[in-house]
Amino acid sequence: MAGVRTLATTLFTMSQAILAAEVGCTYIAPYVNQLKVHFEPGFTDPNKLLPLCVAIQKHYKSINAKTKVLPASLTSTNEIYALAGVDHITIAPDLLKQLSQPSSAPHMESLFDSDVAPAISVAQESFVNDESAYRIAFTRDLHGASEEKLTQASLDEV
Numbered sequence: 001m002a003g004v005r006t007l008a009t010t011l012f013t014m015s016q017a018i019l020a021a022e023v024g025c026t027y028i029a030p031y032v033n034q035l036k037v038h039f040e041p042g043f044t045d046p047n048k049l050l051p052l053c054v055a056i057q058k059h060y061k062s063i064n065a066k067t068k069v070l071p072a073s074l075t076s077t078n079e080i081y082a083l084a085g086v087d088h089i090t091i092a093p094d095l096l097k098q099l100s101q102p103s104s105a106p107h108m109e110s111l112f113d114s115d116v117a118p119a120i121s122v123a124q125e126s127f128v129n130d131e132s133a134y135r136i137a138f139t140r141d142l143h144g145a146s147e148e149k150l151t152q153a154s155l156d157e158v
Contacts, residue, residue, distance in 0.1 A: 005026040007028070007029055007070070008025045008027070008028045008029065009029040009031075010029070011028050012030065012031060014056065014059070015134055015137035016028075017030070017052075017056040017059070019127045019134060021060060021063070021065040021067040022128045023128065025067050026066075026067065026068065027067065027068050027088070028067055028069060029070050030052055030053050030069065030071050031073040032048055032049050032071050032072070032073050032074050032079055033045040033049075033074065033075050033079075034073070037075050038073070038075075050079060053069055053083055053086055054111045054112055056069050057085075057086055057112075068088055069086050070087065070089065070090060071090065072090045075095075077095060077099055077104055077106075078107050080095060080099065081106040081107065081109075081110060082110060083110070084110035084113075085111075
């Protein structure tokens, strides 16, 4: 990447994370929630990607990747506490304010401390020279939900 520090954003799948590490991204920003949660009152993402963030970081550590995980699109302090132990994290100002309150003690254990291993498989080790395999893996992830999330994210940014 010619010495340019990069962030792969709107990331929803392990295949995207694998490719981002392969091409040397400095950071990845997995979106824990669809962007819709920030704009559509009452919407709750049915496929929160908290376990994916943990699986990606554990995978990166296992292959000694330099890429760091920087989850985004969090909507609650519980989601923040669930990711305690991740490399970095983005936190919206209203959530920072909530965290500063004495009553903000964690209501849940970090997924990094949990005995439950994330059920995210790493089917292929490389996508750099295999675009079709990457596209198939991405499209199949969560039975198409990741494709839907990416489409929705690109519409929200317009």
